[in-house]
Amino acid sequence: MQVPSPSTREAASMYGTAVAVFLVILVAALQGSAPPKSPFPYRIPLDPEGTLELSWNVSYAQETVYFQLLVRELKAGVLFGMSDRGEMENADLVVLWTDGDSAYFGDAWSDQKGQVHLDSQQDYQLLRAQRTPEGLSLLFKRPFGTCDPEDYVIEDGTVHLVYGILEEPLRALETINTSGLQTGLQRVQLLKPNISIPALPTDVRTMEIRAPDVLIPGQVTTYWCHITELPEGFSRHHIVMYEPIVTEGNEALVHHMEVFQCAAEFQSFPQFSGPCDSKMKPERLNYCRHVLAAWALGAKAFYYPEEAGLAFGGPGSSRFLRLEVHYHNPLKIKGRRDSSGIRLYYTATLRRFDAGILELGLVYTPVMAVPPQETAFVLSGYCTDKCTQLALPPSGIHIFASQLHTHLAGRKVVTVLARDGCEMEVVNRDDHYSPHFQEIRMLKKVVSVHPGDVLITSCTYNTEDRKLATVGGFGILEEMCVNYVHYYPRSQLELCKSAVDPGFLQKFFHLVNRFNSEEVCTCPQASVPEQFASVPWNSFSRQVLGALYGFAPISVHCNKSSAVRFQGEWDRQPLPEIISKLEEPSPHCAASRRQSPAGPTVVSIGEGEG
């Protein structure tokens, strides 16, 4: 990036200070241990054709995001911004437009009908507009929070970026309705952590774990199981990085993939490549449950911290691996072949710590259900003090990454650490979570969990589009609430989740029956999904179910890698009691809100080389 040469004194006085401040930040950023190659280390195409390309950088000191929007083929202008879930209505926008004579840059917002309005408070600030060989480059910044009630707050986790193309000059900004434009969305984590990618060791080797030439079944949900094995005599190594290999053309079908290691107590495992629920699947594959790698839609490569790696190979460790690929095929496409899998990067030079993956949240069971027509129903899964007391080392574990997982109804996920009844810190939170964008995210701050701590994972679901209750389970239309946390040093604990006590759920069905004239099937033959399907959903049954989940005892799954529970009584456990809750995050805003201009800025476009 070059410093723009302002063509006039006016432009210099307008942008000079801001650009100077920005350069200071860039210099500061370059002083970090691993200097990014560009002042804008993150880059993503916004539209499928790549006409709009966004690069960005984050100043945590200023609580500000610096954006560089490259418009390759500028017509009459562009809209760019953010909204809660990627809709063009109720969006927080920046608009570059022309009336035919001048070009303007302004902070705007769209109302619930998509009508665009200039914002009374201008919080997007233009720093530079420049013509480059690639197209028009706009440099602007915005604070995370603006205290303008119309504005989007840039938070940790997923941000839904939206864009729109203006084809014709406008008399006024207020003539725009987003419904008439070519628009789209792109999901990103804007507030990337300030963590540099660790260098790979010089002796790094790679290995591809793939299910070759799978004929994807013509059904909506398939979990494909494939057994593969490490070379004979493969010694103990550390996985230091892995990345997905998705067969070209199948990007929309491959929903998530996991590599499991089998249990060491068995000498060998039979070969198998087929659906995990197949009757042909050997019983023994149920003993392949130790997670080595996990990838889901939207994620990129995953790097371990420099001090840790995931051990595999060597004595006391099975040579057999199970790859599980979840195909989501809503259009029931037949005949598609796939060879997706995961590429492991590993080293024989063991790092200081073994890393592990711990699964938090809800057990996959229909007893945890969401009524239909809910906008924000919350289910919580607990990793109790009793389990962490028993299973964690005395010095605790350190969580450095997290991958949130739900199925299609998931809208928010958060895991909170509690100690002695007090919520202490957030492990990971995504208030704009999308099941279509499930990255493994490095945490901004490593979270240490000690024996006796409690981990509460809460998922918020939207079932407005559903007619029946959504129960927990493996199907894509059933729900999950999971946080895979990556940590070191590795402990035996691999899964720490919960579900409501089934006996208390039966009391719920009984009372719903008492309060309603309609029949709820509580006959012993009925399955829990059948029982939920016959509940008459009204304000009472909805609220009572929510109250039950917040009160009834739980069954805790406190499991070792071999799907075996730690010894102890885990049924009908009391819900962890929380006396003191963390405050909801609220953005700072007082500092920035007086500096912004009162209206749109006339854009003076400089010349540069991009």
Next chain:
Amino acid sequence: MQVPSPSTREAASMYGTAVAVFLVILVAALQGSAPPKSPFPYRIPLDPEGTLELSWNVSYAQETVYFQLLVRELKAGVLFGMSDRGEMENADLVVLWTDGDSAYFGDAWSDQKGQVHLDSQQDYQLLRAQRTPEGLSLLFKRPFGTCDPEDYVIEDGTVHLVYGILEEPLRALETINTSGLQTGLQRVQLLKPNISIPALPTDVRTMEIRAPDVLIPGQVTTYWCHITELPEGFSRHHIVMYEPIVTEGNEALVHHMEVFQCAAEFQSFPQFSGPCDSKMKPERLNYCRHVLAAWALGAKAFYYPEEAGLAFGGPGSSRFLRLEVHYHNPLKIKGRRDSSGIRLYYTATLRRFDAGILELGLVYTPVMAVPPQETAFVLSGYCTDKCTQLALPPSGIHIFASQLHTHLAGRKVVTVLARDGCEMEVVNRDDHYSPHFQEIRMLKKVVSVHPGDVLITSCTYNTEDRKLATVGGFGILEEMCVNYVHYYPRSQLELCKSAVDPGFLQKFFHLVNRFNSEEVCTCPQASVPEQFASVPWNSFSRQVLGALYGFAPISVHCNKSSAVRFQGEWDRQPLPEIISKLEEPSPHCAASRRQSPAGPTVVSIGEGEG
């Protein structure tokens, strides 16, 4: 008020514009139909000694309150402000202080420990400081809402004003902790309606309805009943105003008073003066239930609109009146004598419309209860479409005043009008309601209710200080949720309230029993208060009770003046369904927030005559 003569050009430039603007408003206010005698029509002493006196005026056009604070004996300064319920912590303050040399005026706030901080946004704006023969007079203004999250929002309804006296000069504002000061609170309705007091007719006469020389019983709650009668041959008149007469010294004991007219169908009523629940009370007094006047703690005189008056006297109207005085005697003082009552102002020149009083809210029954340890539990009473359809005239009624009533746990009260399932408008709302300040308030806008409309009255209770459930009832430690609305033209409908169906409440006791090992007394002998007293209160029973009240059918009381229900089926009625809710009120703030100064103002005190 005189225009200040600024002593220097600086002062002139600092305040000149603001004062000019203010004078324009005052002139505008003086052009109203009934010119107020002072530019500050409202005045109240803040402390019991009257050292601090507040006068104020409201500009609805600017959404701003103008305050004039008179400090009779200035020491080192004063704090004045507002807080949610009159506490000195978390208060929004304006502080006048001196460091020994200069005097300063600044917008500040106290944190939850009472520590005072200068506000980053200065929203109280000093317009003038002036020494007068009476003391120091400070003129300042503040917008209703400031968009500063630390700031109190001035809303309709009760405002808790707080004050504190600074005895010594300070080095800095931040050295103040409110816990070390002489402080106090005063409740007012700051946003008085822009309604002028109607002139009384020239032929107005007065009549005092008092219970003479009552020996107040030495118990906490007494409802005293006293029968009095109008003169023989007293013709039809209109009450146009009434005011309380509280015996000096008993101000804290007399909680509320009502004057009822007896039923016309009885020729005479026996004399009686004694507790309303006395076994000696003649049965016939139960037929004296038509409200003529109602007063409660904190209220002042009540004026009818010029077009309406409350009819009494004449044929078809009983000569007998029942005065009911509610003595609240928490210290169980014995031997106190009282002759309180109400003075009626009436005219023989009948106005165009008869006015009436309609009682909305909850029936006084223990089936409506609030669990203990709740911070904000809401109970709602319904006046259903079926009742208004049957009882209101085809052209509807017009509500012009409202008096909210709860007992000690009440914190908020609101009545909303709904039509065809949609909430249309708020009849009256008080989000800082105090049971110690129950005024009859003229509405800012007359609300018309048509046959088929629904009126929902919701009360929010705080029972953090209680160990047992608080049930509905007449006792001061039981609860009520009532809105007495004053309206014209008078209809037969005098009471339109509801309570949950008792059968559904029994289902609640039954299910609580099923979900808890502890015993809930559901034996047929147990009264509802006994049943509530034995409920184990946990998150489940609390939420289920709330859900029950939001779902179960109701018993509706749709009553004529004689405590007789209108004909129809009123038991097990469905709850009115609300499809569309009104938005919560949110203050405007964009306009004002850029004009305010960045820090405290050095005060230059002018000389004047006040």
